[in-house]
Amino acid sequence: MIDVTVENFESEVIAASMQTPVLVDFWAPWCGPCKTLGPILEKVETEYAGRFKLVKIDSDQQQELAGAFGIRSIPTCILMKNGQPVDGFMGAQTESQVKAFLDKHVPSAEETQAQDDVADAQEALASEDAESALERYQHAVATDPANDDARYDYVKLLLQQGREDDAKVAFAPVIAKAETSRKLSALKAWMDALDFSAQSGAMADFDARIAANKRDFEARMGRARKLLAGQKWTEAMDELLDILMRDKDWSEGAARKLYVAILELIEPPRVKVADGQIPPEDPTVATYRRRLSSVVLS
Template sequence: MIDITLENFETEVVAASMSVPVLVDFWAPWCAPCKTLGPVLEKLEAEYAGRFKLAKIDSEQEQQLAAMFDIRSIPTCVLIINGQPVQGFMGAQPEGLLRNFLDKHLPSAEELQAEEQEEQAQEALAEGDTQGALEALQSAVATDPANDEARFDYVRLLLQLGREDDAKVAFAPVITKAQGSRRLGALKMWMDALDFVAAGACGAGAEADFDAKIAANKRDFDTRFARARWLIAQQRWTDAMDELLEILMRDKTWNEEAARKAYVAVLEIIEPPKPKVADGQIPPEDPVVASYRRRLSSVVLS
């Protein structure tokens, strides 16, 4: 719990809410219901162990802040997430209702644990500890099976390591969501390309065969697309996108925009996790991803 003034409001409420929800309690020393509510909120803050931060504002001493939130009566509580008020309540609520309110809006303990494990995985990858990253991501998925971001990172890393069977097992619980999710759909496209190659569609000397057919007919889009899938299976990402661009430059809508969809999927796969930056700053975009996004836009919009 922290006392908020006009001077520390931006730091302790707005900026802090970018990483953890902040519950702002507007109160006054003379307010009897405030004296009832306050200790209960402090107890819940301790019990919820980091799932939210309690900030108290004396509405008489900080009238400018009270006016900013249009406080008409006290106690009034407002929940701030990502710098924005999302919900609130007035009056001294029973503990059970307060728990219901918090549980409705706050991330669960499992979600927070999974997020921490994801961060550990990214740190491990940055240090070159691939096995440590894999174990952390596996734990994140086990902790919070509904966390599709952690599952994406886990399946992607398995595929990068050539562990296709393990990747398919990890992907199976969300395969029905792939059609409606760009990121999950990208993983399915990658696995489909691996299956395409494994089925014998690209045998020995495949690259020479592709080149010969394309040289004979630059509009042989079936061969160009097969070559792109073969390149994707080898994780030759920029070569694959270059081939897909060759299709797009000649026919943007070929085969229900298959080339554009595959190109966008590759961008999803190769985009690295965004680094942490100071609040209010935009993380830099990976230069390769940025370059190929611009090339796609140039071709599609031309």
């Protein structure tokens, strides 16, 4: 529990709520119901173990903040997420009522653990420790099987490490979602390209066909898929651009669809930082996104 003033409101409430829901308790020392509610809030904060953050604002001492929130009676609690108030309640509440209110808005224990695992995995990747990252991603998926973002990161890293069989096993529970999820569709396109590459001829065969006929789009698509299988991202997109420049609608837009899938695969995570800002787009992704738009819209 943290006492908040005008001086630390920005850091302890606004910035903090970008990462974790913040419950703001407006109270006063003379308020009887506040004395009943306060210990309940502190007990629940301990039990929820980081799923939300509790702060307290003395309405008498911090009248500017109380006025900004339109506080008319105390106790009043306001829940903040992503820098904005999303819900609240007035008056003393029982422990079960407080928990029911919080459970509508804060992540479950499983979701929180999975988020922690993903954060640990990203730190491991930053340290070039792929094995530790895989362990954390695997734990995240096991803890929260519905977390498709964590599963995407896990399967993607398995593929990057050449563990195709493990990737297919991890991907199997969500394969049906590939038709409606851009990220999962991209993973499926990569795995399909790996299967195609293993079953098709040598790259030289595709090169020979293209040399003989620059409009052999089947050969160009095959070459692009083999490049994708080898994680030669930009070379694969260059090949697909050659198709698009000659026939944008070939095979019901197959070249554009695969190009978009590759853009998704090479897009690094763009995580909000403490002030809520999102880092700029990766320069390679930005360049190839512009090239696609230029060709498709021409």
